[in-house]
Amino acid sequence: MTDPSHDATVIPITAARSRSARAVPDPAVSDERLSEVLAFLRRRVTGDYDVDEFGFDAELTDKVLLEIIRPLYRHWFRVDVNGLGNVPAEGGALVVANHSGTLPLDALMLQVALHDEAHRAIRLLGADLVYRLPVLSQLSRKTGHTLACPEDADRLLRKGELVGVFPEGFKGVGKPFSERYKLQRFGRGGFVASAIEAGVPIVPCAIVGAEEIYPKLGDLRFLARTFGLPYLPITPLFPWLGPLGLLPLPSKWVIGFGEPIRTDEYDPAAADDPVTVFNLTDHIREIIQQQLNELRLRRGHAFPPFF
Numbered sequence: 675m676t677d678p679s680h681d682a683t684v685i686p687i688t689a690a691r692s693r694s695a696r697a698v699p700d701p702a703v704s705d706e707r708l709s710e711v712l713a714f715l716r717r718r719v720t721g722d723y724d725v726d727e728f729g730f731d732a733e734l735t736d737k738v739l740l741e742i743i744r745p746l747y748r749h750w751f752r753v754d755v756n757g758l759g760n761v762p763a764e765g766g767a768l769v770v771a772n773h774s775g776t777l778p779l780d781a782l783m784l785q786v787a788l789h790d791e792a793h794r795a796i797r798l799l800g801a802d803l804v805y806r807l808p809v810l811s812q813l814s815r816k817t818g819h820t821l822a823c824p825e826d827a828d829r830l831l832r833k834g835e836l837v838g839v840f841p842e843g844f845k846g847v848g849k850p851f852s853e854r855y856k857l858q859r860f861g862r863g864g865f866v867a868s869a870i871e872a873g874v875p876i877v878p879c880a881i882v883g884a885e886e887i888y889p890k891l892g893d894l895r896f897l898a899r900t901f902g903l904p905y906l907p908i909t910p911l912f913p914w915l916g917p918l919g920l921l922p923l924p925s926k927w928v929i930g931f932g933e934p935i936r937t938d939e940y941d942p943a944a945a946d947d948p949v950t951v952f953n954l955t956d957h958i959r960e961i962i963q964q965q966l967n968e969l970r971l972r973r974g975h976a977f978p979p980f981f
Contacts, residue, residue: 728826729815732795739817740786746779747786750924751883756969757931761792766831766874767934768865769796769838772857772962773846775884776907779922780847784838784881785817787929797830798838799823799865803904824868831872838879839865841955844904850892854885855970857963863955866937867945870954875934878958880965883927886976888912925976928969932961 714737717723725731747753761767771784781798788796799822805811820826822839830837840846841860849858869876892908912919935958944950 725816728797728818728820728830729812730795730797730818731816732818735795735817736789739813740789743782744786744790746922747783747790750922751783751887751927752924753783753787753883753927753929754973755787755791755929755931757933758792760877760931760933761788761794762836762875762877762934763792763794764834766834766872767836767877768827768831768869768874769836769877769879769931770865770958770962771838771840771879771881772855772966773840773842774849774854774881775847775922776888776890776909777920777922778840778847779887780881780884781838781840783884783927784879784929788836794836796836796838799827799840801843803844824864827865827868828872831868831874841865841959848890848893848905848907851885851889855882855966857959857966860955860959863951866951866954866958870937870940870945870951871942873938873942875936875938876958877934878932878961878965880930880932880962880969881927882929882966882969882973883925883976886925887922889923923977926973926978928973930965930969932965935961 714733717733723731723733761769769784769788771780774780781800785796785798788794795818798819800814800819801822804814804819805821814820820830827837827839841863842858843861845858849856866876888907888909888911890907890909894906894908894913898904898906909919911921935954937954940950
């Protein structure tokens, strides 16, 4: 006859031993990881690594910079990605997305999403303000970003790169919380002209979640002008909590990619036709606005399960 008290004692001890065994790191894995880190550092010190003509350092981006921001993507914002099949697996394409969030974390989350889920590096086109700041300028180029100008966009697209653009610019990222998920004007449509000239598809992209990370309630305009910034926001936490006010709220994010819009059906000369460019720009804006409306409904509350 089995002693019940003996069984009750054995089971917890066995489970504890199992947990303890799982907690012990594999020495082989640790050694391999250490070897990779040392090899990486050796290449950085000796200069044995590649950058392209724009300054993009793929190894530094993959092994350091994306590793730093990936916890935000996976655990803080818990990003869901829809429509990955609409992102071309290879060749040039232009991803056009809405811009929001007071600080442009949406650009970084889009970069992680395409790197991890679609296995493609996106070359984001940034505002000239970014490239007037010494450290940020160098860091942006290291991660594959470049100035938002037709010349750079054209060279990247013709090289077969995946290029990303936020046509709203600072009007989108700096708009007040009361106007969340309402697209601002898309400028003159220079991104459309670049896509037509290169004959690459345009992939509309909607990003839901960034609007809630720093709800912009006001603007310190005098200080913004003093420092040469487009705006200096007032949020529920900033500037009241100082540096802690820069911690983004953990909103739930969804990034959706729509069906590609072909441009190879246009004559390249159509890139110089203002009417064609405007009509296509307006069409893309309408598509992204519709995507935003649909993804907001699908996502539900911005801070589940709290609200």
